[in-house]
Amino acid sequence: MANPVDPALTSSVSASQPPAPEMQPAVQQPPQGASASKPAKQQPPKQPAKGKDGAAAAPAASGDGAALTPAELKKKAKAEKAARRARERAERDTTGGGAPGGPGGQHAASAKKGASGPGGAGGKDSAAAAQQKGQKQQPRRGSAQATPQVGAAELKKKQEEKNVSVFGHLYGQQRRTTIAGAGKEVHPAVLALGLQMRDYVVCGSSARCVATLLAFKRVIEAYTTPLGTSLARHLTTHLSHQITYLSTCRPLSISQGNAIRALKLAISSIDPSVPEATAKSSLCDFIDSFIREKITVADQVIAGSAAQKIQDGDVIVTFAGSSIVKQTLLTAHKQGKQFRVSIIDSRPLFEGKNLARTLANAGLDVQYSLMNGISHAIKDATKVFLGAHAMTSNGRLYSRVGTALVAMSAKERAGGVEVPVIVCCETVKFTDRVALDSIVVNEIADADELVTIEPVQQLTGLPDPAAPAPAETKKGGKAAASAPVESSTASQSTASPLEDWKESANLQLLNIMYDVTPAEYVDMVVTEMGSLPPSAVPIVHRMSTNL
């Protein structure tokens, strides 16, 4: 669920700055440079190998433009060509490939609609591509691309075999792996944020929401209305490109969707006669107040009222790492309450580790176990606190996969004594969607995340051995010698029987992100508007959207 959402996050959004230190542990892989090392697997199927070459070669080529041998020049030209081609193809994929499932769908659709409107320079291109999708994707450049397309079709079929059929509707497009092919109208801050979201650096519903809004603020600040259109009409289109890009990195969260909807409403309600500078500053103010009202202050209110529910001697069970639950527990601890926290965590994200570390550093008594320890952890629990990704209109809790098991264990405990389950959730996460089970709405993450047993983390802090090694081989024999050793040990430690699961027929890996907890397992939803039963979700949602 959420990594910390605090004003410090602002800094992490800009393109150049590294993510804020407390987010670092969640880094699965460094966002920019390393993306060239892993993508061999993650690459969208239509651009095998070549796209990787392009991405890796492009920065290298721009770096040493001084003295190049003819062979190197030739290579460079080739790489550039490959990169260009890959970019074009990816662009066509992203705009034409349709919307990934989940909450991103509507926005991607609206993006397309916007693109076909009074298009700016960039909009035309993608609109053309979107139209092209309607027909049967024609190779744009004739014979040169005909052969890779056949391979791509085969690959795609293979890819589909790996999809779990029940979740067929959720396999949209594969997540973007590089920023190659992103439209030129996408703002650098958004480009960076997209990668951070994809790599779970910015993870958790509210964190993503805040980060998106902050990035959009920068987009708005940098925006100038083109001639012949009004801000209210064109800015929406412009934002739609950013949103489409973000949703190709990772499907948008419910809170992101709600925030974007509110922002678009604010944009469209701007009087066309207002000067651009005023309009922009009023939009920035709107974003700031939205974040403050809906998330920052809301979190404080929720933490305050949820902390009141904690009493001395309580044993609090929580699942994974929700930022709001963390805030609640810290608040209660600051109030001097004596209680114990039992954190249950799960693969592959291990979000609870960060929570455990933070709480332990704050001096709380923390117990940590994985999914296999649920029934042991719940045995002496007195309360269960859960974070939420969203609350659906039928009162169900949509949260990190595994939450339902924890809530169920609390309600179906052997002794017959039910443990109260309390959900902390801002109203911005309420949605009018309904879900009966976890298959209706969900998000499919990359199944390869399940293959490596431990999350690939750089323990040494050395640069990724795969990326810089080729450049250094000629100069220092030592560096060349050490790099392969390191990579071989790395591959050894991650070697798992599942390594080539994509080659073995009939074997599928499923890595879903969320599950839906039945409303009867939830006793109370603590929101900034008060503590409610789950059945009150649709009413509150209507109230907060029809302001």
Next chain:
Amino acid sequence: MPSNSVALTPGLASFLKSLKTNPIDTSIDDLISLLKRRQIRHSRSCATATAYLMRSVISATRTSDANKLIERVQYVGRRVMAAQPREMVVGNIVRRVLGLIRDEAEDDREGDFTLSEAGSESQPQTPRALDDPSEVLSYRHDGSDRSSSRQPFTSVSATPISMFSLLSHPEPETSLPGTPASASPSGRLLGHSHNKDIRAEVLDGINEIIDELGQVDDQIAAYALEHIHSNEIILTHTSSTTVQKFLLKAAAKRKFTVIHAESYPNNHEATHATVSGQAPKDDDMLSTEAFQKPLIALGITVILIPDSAVFALMSRVNKVILGTHSVLANGGLVAAAGTRVIARAAKVHQTPVVVVSGVYKLSPVYPFDFDSLIEYGDVSKVIGYEDGDLVDQIDVQNPLYDYVPAELVDLYITNLGGHAPSYLYRIVSDHYRKEDIIV
């Protein structure tokens, strides 16, 4: 893997190898230390090791006196069981061996009776007519004396009456009422001088147990087609060979889908290997399993999921098939950690839960203290060494087993067939003698 390395890694294989050459006391100590160090740990490995050890113990005990044999087996059994009380199969095997000895001793008595006292069959009812409870209680123990002297009480043999026989019904469970043997009060001194080959009979019985351990999975798998039908979605957990064989048997005839929860962090490597069909390298389990085809090779779609996704998928699952560590007499079971939430989630979704287990895992133990059944495992599997600072600050737990109450299980399939959980106590009493419940 070269053979010398097999000998070097202590485990079931090395133990069985050394059993032939080592003196018996060394072997006992060897097994105790192997169990204590968890170098033999799966239920079946423990059972096999115990059975072989018992065979050696019996063949090394130079006595034909059943009482002495029982004492010896009890002594060894207690030590081995104390080495790893949570491996309940060890106790099960010891109890079955004890039962074998007692059965053989009684058979001898019976045979003796039919040979020497065939003519006295009209008399058997007489002592039973006495309603004196002490008479009834003691008659099996001092029966031999009565058969010779017809004295109701003898001080010599009445003294060692154990506390169990106070509670137990006087008639042995195995003998049928109405037959001369059971009706007869004329028990014989266990291991009487002319019952010389009792050891050979017991050894035969132990060999049967060993055979049973080898065949049990196949016998269970024979019921697979009754329970798995076309296009079903089966959910399972851990890399249990019993479950795999069960599914494989069904896969030969039918097409279905298997969802496999990976049981991180204690069994995920084996599960991944099972799922992808790559034999685990370091396993000391029987080598034949390494040659087994994986389900995916038979065209069965296998979906591997993390444990957390069980609830999300349960609404699509038709049946949950679980392996187990041991089964208790009340129908509950002790199985790999995580099983309980899976069974609970299945119950919530009204999905039937089927537990496949050999009868040898069935323990005559009633769990009054569930916590004592749970073993806790290596914490570094939960939080690795790279997070060492965290381990200092927080309390990390890695339970290896879960107790699953009987009401979460719908059906047990053993090598004897399918049973309701409430019926298990009956199978327990068929397999273990009451006097052996506490060894």
